Amino acid sequence: xxxxxxxxxxxxxxxxxxxxxxxxxxxxxxxxxxxxxxxxxxxxxxxxxxxxxxxxxxxxxxxxxxxxxxxxxxxxxxxxxxxxxxxxxxxxxxxxxxxxxxxxxxxxxxxxx
Amino acid sequence: xxxxxxxxxxxxxxxxxxxxxxxxxxxxxxxxxxxxxxxxxxxxxxxxxxxxxxxxxxxxxxxxxxxxxxxxxxxxxxxxxxxxxxxxxxxxxxxxxxxxxxxxxxxxxxxxxxxxxxxxxxxxxxxxxxxxxxxxxxxxxxxxxxxxxxxxxxxxxxxxxxxxxxxxxxxxxxxxxxxxxxxxxxxxxxxxxxxxxxxxxxxxxxxxxxxxxxxxxxxxxxxxxxxxxxxxxxxxx
Numbered sequence: 001x002x003x004x005x006x007x008x009x010x011x012x013x014x015x016x017x018x019x020x021x022x023x024x025x026x027x028x029x030x031x032x033x034x035x036x037x038x039x040x041x042x043x044x045x046x047x048x049x050x051x052x053x054x055x056x057x058x059x060x061x062x063x064x065x066x067x068x069x070x071x072x073x074x075x076x077x078x079x080x081x082x083x084x085x086x087x088x089x090x091x092x093x094x095x096x097x098x099x100x101x102x103x104x105x106x107x108x109x110x111x112x113x
Numbered sequence: 114x115x116x117x118x119x120x121x122x123x124x125x126x127x128x129x130x131x132x133x134x135x136x137x138x139x140x141x142x143x144x145x146x147x148x149x150x151x152x153x154x155x156x157x158x159x160x161x162x163x164x165x166x167x168x169x170x171x172x173x174x175x176x177x178x179x180x181x182x183x184x185x186x187x188x189x190x191x192x193x194x195x196x197x198x199x200x201x202x203x204x205x206x207x208x209x210x211x212x213x214x215x216x217x218x219x220x221x222x223x224x225x226x227x228x229x230x231x232x233x234x235x236x237x238x239x240x241x242x243x244x245x246x247x248x249x250x251x252x253x254x255x256x257x258x259x260x261x262x263x264x265x266x267x268x269x270x271x272x273x274x275x276x277x278x279x280x281x282x283x284x285x286x287x288x289x290x291x292x293x294x295x296x297x298x299x300x301x302x303x304x305x306x307x308x309x310x311x312x313x314x315x316x317x318x319x320x321x322x323x324x325x326x327x328x329x330x331x332x333x334x335x336x337x338x339x340x341x342x343x344x345x346x347x348x349x350x
Binding site: 014015017020021023024027028031034035037038039041047048051052054055058059062063065066067068072073074075076078079080083084087090091094095097098099101102105106109 | 126127128130131134135141142143144145150153157160161164168169171172173174175176177178185198199203206207210211213214216217218221224225327330331334335337338341342344345348349350
């Protein structure tokens, strides 16, 4: 009985080596691509879109496969990912705040207090 | 562990599992090893710290009136008299990803109770981390001694650049260094067979279990994860 259960447990916690090597390779390729963004000096919106896309893909692969979040209990996944969504909202707030700060700085440097 | 698995198999899965876990008494995250859950909670709090660093960096960079130093040129490395942009940073990225891959393999072989391969891959991971920290030390000393970057000013542009650079990469480097220390300790424990015999740890005096390798792995992958964001926002942006 115990033996059967340990066997079942091993099936859920270990995976074939292939998946790790695949993800490893993908991370290398994605890192190479994001380095190429700088190498070819893409600028402006194209640069930022590419950087963020590669970054999110890499982060997603590391979290889902390497950190086993894909196989983790749904309650834990939610407890982790929703606070991170709140961080995304925080980023949006601070982008607006940064724009306002630079506007007031430039405005008062030019017009005066 | 086997008891936990049998609990896990009888629990509702998916969204129903989510509501029943949070609606239950005593424990959420049913069937999840507590050490793993606690490491995840710690990593979440660490995410907040790194987010605060990166968000304040973003906010300052967006609102300074002076020109922000161009990272592609600041972090260029001379190869035979030709400056190659971000070369050292790219190598550091690849080294850290490689160590993340070896860590994943160490976790896999740990669960297969293969102590030799597990210890060996932990050792490779530690050496990768050590290489990373070494290259970071080289990068810091280059910026501090040769280019005169200080937390309060630098020759390239906006004065805030230095303080953010040292704070963010320094905090990340500290994480890597702590990880390297634990990787060496765990590699020795794995080679010695502590995880097979269930020997009690010298500090926590808890029985050693291969799940500890996965918990250490979570920490190490997190360090790699943070570097992904630093690489994108600080070096490439």
